[in-house]
Amino acid sequence: MSLFCLGFGNDVDYSFLDVMSKQNKGLARRIYEASDAALQLQGFYDEVSSPLLLEVDLQYPDNAVDYVTTSHFPQLFNGSEIVVAGRLTDDNLDNFLVEVIGQGLDEKFNVQGQATVVDWNVMYPDETYIFGDFTERLWAYLTIQQLLEKSKTGASDEKANATAKALEMSLQYSFVTPLTSMVVTKPETGDEPDSPLIADKLTEEQRQQAERLRPVAVASQQYSRGYIAPHPVYLVDGDPHFLIELPERNDSLCFNINNVPGTIFNLVRDRESGVFVNGQIIGDKKIPPNGKINTYFWRFGIVHQTLGVRLQVTTQDISVLQDGKEVKLLWTDTASLKGPNVDVLVTKDRSLTVTLKGSVKFVILLHKVWKKHPYHRDYLGFYTLDTHLLSPSVHGLLGQFYHGIEYEVTDIRPGESPEKPDATMFTKGQQLNVTRGWQRDFRKDIKDGKNVPCWFIHSNGSGLIDGAPTDYIVSGLFTTV
Numbered sequence: 001m002s003l004f005c006l007g008f009g010n011d012v013d014y015s016f017l018d019v020m021s022k023q024n025k026g027l028a029r030r031i032y033e034a035s036d037a038a039l040q041l042q043g044f045y046d047e048v049s050s051p052l053l054l055e056v057d058l059q060y061p062d063n064a065v066d067y068v069t070t071s072h073f074p075q076l077f078n079g080s081e082i083v084v085a086g087r088l089t090d091d092n093l094d095n096f097l098v099e100v101i102g103q104g105l106d107e108k109f110n111v112q113g114q115a116t117v118v119d120w121n122v123m124y125p126d127e128t129y130i131f132g133d134f135t136e137r138l139w140a141y142l143t144i145q146q147l148l149e150k151s152k153t154g155a156s157d158e159k160a161n162a163t164a165k166a167l168e169m170s171l172q173y174s175f176v177t178p179l180t181s182m183v184v185t186k187p188e189t190g191d192e193p194d195s196p197l198i199a200d201k202l203t204e205e206q207r208q209q210a211e212r213l214r215p216v217a218v219a220s221q222q223y224s225r226g227y228i229a230p231h232p233v234y235l236v237d238g239d240p241h242f243l244i245e246l247p248e249r250n251d252s253l254c255f256n257i258n259n260v261p262g263t264i265f266n267l268v269r270d271r272e273s274g275v276f277v278n279g280q281i282i283g284d285k286k287i288p289p290n291g292k293i294n295t296y297f298w299r300f301g302i303v304h305q306t307l308g309v310r311l312q313v314t315t316q317d318i319s320v321l322q323d324g325k326e327v328k329l330l331w332t333d334t335a336s337l338k339g340p341n342v343d344v345l346v347t348k349d350r351s352l353t354v355t356l357k358g359s360v361k362f363v364i365l366l367h368k369v370w371k372k373h374p375y376h377r378d379y380l381g382f383y384t385l386d387t388h389l390l391s392p393s394v395h396g397l398l399g400q401f402y403h404g405i406e407y408e409v410t411d412i413r414p415g416e417s418p419e420k421p422d423a424t425m426f427t428k429g430q431q432l433n434v435t436r437g438w439q440r441d442f443r444k445d446i447k448d449g450k451n452v453p454c455w456f457i458h459s460n461g462s463g464l465i466d467g468a469p470t471d472y473i474v475s476g477l478f479t480t481v
Contacts, residue, residue, distance in 0.1 A: 051075045051076060051077050052076045052077065052104075053075070053076040053102035053103060053104060053109055054074065054075055054076075054102060054103040055072075055074060055102060055103050056072070056073045056074075056075075056076050056082065056100065056101070056102040057071060057072050057100070057101045057102065058071040058072075058082070058084050058098065058099070058100055059071070059098075059099040059100075059101065060086075060096065060097065060098060060099075061096060061097055064088060064089060064096045064097075065086045065087065065088055065089065065096070066086065066087055066089055067086050067087045067139070067143075068084065068085070068086035068087075069083075069084055069085050069086060069139065069142040069143055069146060070084070070142070070146055071084050076102065083138070083142065085135065085138055085139035085142055085143075086139065087139070089334055095114055096114075097112060097113070097114060098112065098113045098114075099111070099112045099113075100112075100113075137173055140169055140172070140173040140175070141173075141175060143169060144166050144169050144170055144173075144175060144177060147162045147163075147165050147166035147169070148162075148166050148177065148178065148179075150162040151163040151166060163179065166179060167179045232244065232245055232246050232247060232248075232387070232401075233245040233383065233384070233385070233441070233443075234383070234384045234387060234398045234401055234402065235381065235382060235383040235384070235398075235441065236257075236267065236279070236297065236381065236382050236397070236398060237365065237367075237381030237382070237383075237439075237440065237441075237442055237449075238296065238381070238439070238440065239256075239294040239295055239296050239379075240256065240257055240281065240295065240296060240297055241254060241255075241256055241439045241440075242254060242255050242256070242257060242397065242398065242461065243439045243441065243452060243454060244401045244405065244454075245441070245452060246405075251453075251454075251455070252439075252452050252453065252454035252455070253401075253405065253407070253454055253455050253457065253464065254437070254438075254439045254452075254454035254455070254456050254457070255456065255457040255458075255460065255461030255464060255465070256460065256461075257397065257460050257461065257469050258295060258460060259281065259295065259469065259470075259473070260283075260295075261281060261282050261283030261293070261295055262280065262281070262282075263280070263281055263473055264278050264279065264280045264281075264473065264474050264475070264476065264477060264479075265278065265279055265280075265281070265397055265469075265472045265473060265474070266278050266396045266397065266472045266473075266474050266479070267279050267300075267382065267396045267397050267398045267399065268384070268390075268394065268396040268398055268399040269394065269395045269396040269399055269480075270390045270391050270393065270394040270395075270399065271393065271480075272391035272393050272394075273304075273306065273359060273390055273391050273394075274303075274304055274305035274306035274307070275302075275303070275304050275305075275356065275359060275360060275390060275394075276301075276302075276303040276305070276478075276479075276480045277300060277301070277302050277303075277362070277382070277396070277398075278300070278301045278474055278476070278477050278478070278479060279297040279299065279300045279301075279380075279382060280297065280298065280299040280300075280477060281295040281296060281297055281298070282295065282296060282297075282298040282299075282377060282379070283295050284375040284376060284377070285373075285374065285375055285376070285377060286374070286375060288375050294375075294376070296367075296377070296379030296380075297379060297380050297381070297382060298314060298315050298377065298378070298379050298380060299312070299313065299314045299315075299380075299477065300312070300313045300314075300364060300380065300382060300477075301313075301476075301477035301478045302354060302362065303478055303480055304341070304342070304356050304359065305480060307322075307341035307342065307356065307357060307359075308322060308323060308341070309321070309322050309339075309341050309342045309356065310322070310478060311342075311344075311354060312477065312478075313352060313364050313380065314380075315331075315366065315377070315378040315379065315380060316330075316331070317329065317330050317331065318330075318331070318344070318346065318352055320337060320339075320342065320344055322339055322341065322342065329344065329346050330346075331346065331348070331349055331366055332348065332349065333346065333348060334346060334347055334348040340357070341356070341357045342354065342355065342356055342357065343355040349366060349368060350365070350366060350446055351363060351364065351365050351366065351446070352364040352366070358389070359386075359389050359390070360384060360385070360386050360387060360389050360390055361384075361385040361386045362382065362383065362384055362385070363382075363383040363384075363385065363443065364380055364381065364382055364383070365380065365381040365383070365442050365443070365446060366378065366380060366446075367379050367380065367381065367442070367446070381442055382398075383443060384398060384402070387402040387403075388402075388403075390402055395466070396472065397465065397469075397472050400465065400466055405427065405464075406427065406428075407425055407426065407427035408425070408426045408427070409423050409424070409425050409434070409455060410423065410424050410426070411423060411424040412436075415435055415436070420435050420436050420437050421435070421436050422434070422435050422436075423435075423436065423455065425455060425457070427463070427464060428463065428464070428466075430463045432457060432458075432462075432463040432464070433458065434455045434456060434457055434458070435455070435456045435458070436453065436454075436455060436456070437453075437454060437455075437456040438451045438452055438453050438454060439451075439452055439454055440452065
């Protein structure tokens with residue numbers, strides 16, 4: 001999935017359009033150079049007094065873009081500019097058509113331009129943006145502004161939906177809006193109270209003063225004056241590596257689970273809410289020279305008994321079954337499916353997001369392996385978000401950690417490798433020998449992933465997980481007992 005941004009006005013450089021493209025290595029930066037037709041806009045604007053154009057429309061092929069911000073503008077004045085952002089539906093799109101239509105002083109104005117791809121990193125090798133991907137955040141900012149406007153007009157349900165979506169995006173992209181404030185934690189000096197400070201939007205004078213003072217602070221978002229801490233992330237990826245990210249402790253725990261290919265494990269079991277997730281592992285194509293067969297998850301079954309929803313996700317396709325009706329989606333297409341109880345979003349050859357109504361959200365990543373690789377196969381990674389929406393009794397290899405884990409690490413000492421020290425962990429009444437290492441989180445970089453430091457618990461998580469790994473083996477992909 002790709003993001004683009006088009007801006008024009010008489011003070012804008014039309015030689016490029018910013019485009020951010022989500023491909024195998026996250027959201028790769030790209031720039032789309034506008035054609036000579038778009039350059040003609042400047043000459044036109046120089047000759048016409050303000051307003052330059054009325055009823056301006058920017059149009060794109062329906063099958064090339066979606067999630068486009070406002071593309072109709074009543075006027076374009078001298079000295080002003082227009083910005084439209086959206087997402088390209090095809091990562092492999094090398095060009096797309098842009099058409100600008102408007103009413104000039106004496107006649108209608110119509111110009112078309114063909115945009116072509118140029119690598120951002122090649123054109124601007126030294127340019128970086130500290131908050132991540134600029135064009136994605138610009139798109140999010142424009143979308144939030146439009147949602148806030150929509151929340152003031154229209155029917156009551158439309159207002160509520162717009163407000164909820166604006167809040168969700170404000171928190172996701174860390175924007176301070178009328179719906180959010182900022183929590184600032186001051187450095188500890190011994191004199192301040194423990195509670196965080198709540199900061200609303202700064203005035204320009206306050207912002208300049210803050211720039212001069214440059215205090216050290218950590219910021220996060222809140223709503224209705226209620227503090228929202230970063231939610232932990234629970235995942236299993238690779239062969240298979242389980243990772244429990246605990247941002248409130250600035251730490252993570254990790255362990256591996258190994259068994260014979262074909263084994264089905266229960267990952268999430270919440271009888272109270274009716275949510276169950278099972279996963280089946282697959283082995284290498286043949287035994288590697290080192291004699292060790294790696295195993296990976298290649299198939300997941302997701303069940304919500306209360307909502308009557310069932311999904312099967314494999315490395316080939318996705319099947320959604322609800323109320324006796326089945327829909328099949330392919331990884332080779334970007335597609336979305338909205339139902340009364342479940343929303344499904346497939347990003348081509350990359351990820352699947354499953355949102356269960358009023359409940360948890362799952363993200364499944366597809367790892368594509370070279371088809372001619374002598375040993376490895378395609379496999380899946382499983383990530384859980386919004387786990388706080390599940391009941392306190394949730395269990396499973398991942399689910400048992402959804403409501404926290406108490407542990408203490410002491411006696412850090414040299415290990416077998418200098419960069420991997422050993423330590424003693426006390427948890428669940430047991431004393432464990434653990435090793436500092438790292439596992440990879442692939443959510444933002446499907447190819448290389450991000451290394452997450454963690455305390456590794458040996459012997460298939462023995463002592464950390466309840467019982468033994470074999471206790472989590474189930475007979476079928478949709479077993480709910």
